[in-house]
Amino acid sequence: MRAAFMYGAGDVRVEDTPDPVLRESTDAIVRIVRSCVCGSDLHPYHSMTASEQGTPMGHEFLGVVEDLGSEVSGLRRGDLVVSPFTYSDNTCEFCREGLHTSCRHGGFWASGDIGGAQAEAIRVPQAQGTLVAVPGVGEDSALLPSLLTLADVYGTxxxxxxxxxxxxxxxxxxxxxxxxxxxxxxxxxxxxxxxxxxxxxxxxxxxxxxxxxxxxxxxxxxxxxxxxxxxxxxxxxxxxxxxxxxxxxxxxxxxxxxxxxxxxxxxxxxxxxxxxxxxxxxxxxxxxxxxGPAPVRAYIDELLPAVLDGTVDPGKVFDLAIDLEQTPDGYRAMDRREALKTLIRF
Missing domain, CATH: 3.40.50.720 (NAD(P)-binding Rossmann-like Domain)
Structure with missing residues (x-):
């Protein structure tokens, strides 16, 4: 598959990388249909030390479930799902207190062996607790930009x-x-x-x-x-x-x-x-x-209905839409203040 990597300040590349596979029974594989560039991605874009090994980028995505581990329930292959910018089990004491960013079994995208979301697909740990299905919404829906904001910026x-x-x-x-x-x-x-x-x-x-x-x-x-x-x-x-x-x-x-x-x-x-x-x-x-880092998983269920019925349209923050191969251009546009927020289509 294709995915975006950062090799240093100002150096974003889209490259081939192995397809994600299930590793744990609590995983899911999600084919990404919308992602984006976050303002926080510009911090390493300004300051990352150059490296021969690229860092996978992206932490906001909507996608379609392609595969599920044996212990994942409540989701089906083919579901359109929104993911918070961290994964969590949604059951530990911190999650029950609404602090999913401190989940005992959670973590951040693009860390360790977890890929980034500026990619064609991603492995989702703790899929049952992390992913929120959005029934009745297709891959070509006009609601997708607003739904994507639930992954981070609206919840934040x-x-x-x-x-x-x-x-x-x-x-x-x-x-x-x-x-x-x-x-x-x-x-x-x-x-x-x-x-x-x-x-x-x-x-x-x-x-x-x-x-x-x-x-x-x-x-x-x-x-x-x-x-x-x-x-x-x-x-x-x-x-x-x-x-x-x-x-x-x-x-x-x-x-x-x-x-x-x-x-x-x-x-x-x-x-x-x-x-x-x-x-x-x-x-x-x-x-x-x-x-602090927003536990957006705690807010998705609360914010989702008004997005679905059109009461709010937070997707208006996306003023540039690009394809994955143009991701470096999306970073440059945001860095130059030529774009507020860049949407990545697949």
Whole structure:
């Protein structure tokens, strides 16, 4: 089969690789019909050390079940399935608490001997707990882009809002106008937020943010952006700040924009190890810091119905569609800000 590998910063190649096979009785083999490039894939695209051995890429996919291990129940060959960006058994104590990213028997795609999802097929460990069948939806359905967002970006945006305790009447700032930030806006709106301030400077993206529910847009960055957020909120800041970037500058804006007693919820993959949490930043204002990798498996069943009936259309974050062989072009387009999020078709 064909699959995408990264050999170093800026070096993505699509190559032949062996077809996946069942290894454990809890595995499934899934033929991928839609995948994508994630904003988090751009971090290694900028910084990965060159290597003679490529790293498989991709962690978001929709596919069709081709084969099943003997212990897998609840799925059938031919099912269209959506997969979270981590695999999990959905039965351990962490999964039962809704923390599938810490599953005792789980893990991440493109780690160890697990392939990546920017590929024609993939072996899925813990298939029964991981995969969610989507009955009645065909491989050519217009719903596929929105269903694909359930694998990561929609669930991640929703996780940001849930962790920040967004409810009716909450005021929210979203830092970042990437796909996750925009779907954090959508999620905050769905949870009843009263006011949603989107901090982003790309008009095509912030226009989509307004469509998703943003009431205000702040294009300025740094102290100037924070000051504008505070002006919009009577000097207080917002109850919740959803940080969807992962860089220190975004964290600092989040600290500046949150009101006393508020919550900063981080879902952008941090590109730093230390951040201010002391008296002058968080402690003195009773600010809660939360977030982390989204356990999207915990949210798929909740978010799926509104996608299926068309109430929401999170797939609008995909503004470039390519074939697998064009995957390097998809990375370049996102890196150059020529695309918000790249969909890969098979």
């Amino acid at each position: 945006g929703y996780h940001a809002a849930k962790q920040a305790r967004v409810t009716a009447g909450t005021t929210v700032t979203v830092v970042g106008d990437g796909a996750v930030g925009l779907l954090a806006v959508l999620s905050a709106k769905r949870l009843g937020a009263e006011r949603i301030i989107l901090m982003g400077r790309h008009k095509d993206r912030t226009d989509l943010g307004r469509e998703f529910g943003a009431t205000d847009v702040v294009a300025e960055r740094g102290d100037e952006g924070v000051e504008l957020v505070r002006e919009l909120t009577g000097g207080d800041g917002t109850h919740a700040v959803l940080e969807a970037v992962g860089h220190m500058a975004a964290y600092e804006m989040a600290v500046g924009a949150v009101r006393p007693g508020g919550v900063i919820s981080r879902v952008g993959v941090p590109q730093y190890e230390r951040a201010p949490v002391g008296f002058g930043s968080l402690f003195g204002h009773n600010v809660t810091l939360t977030g």
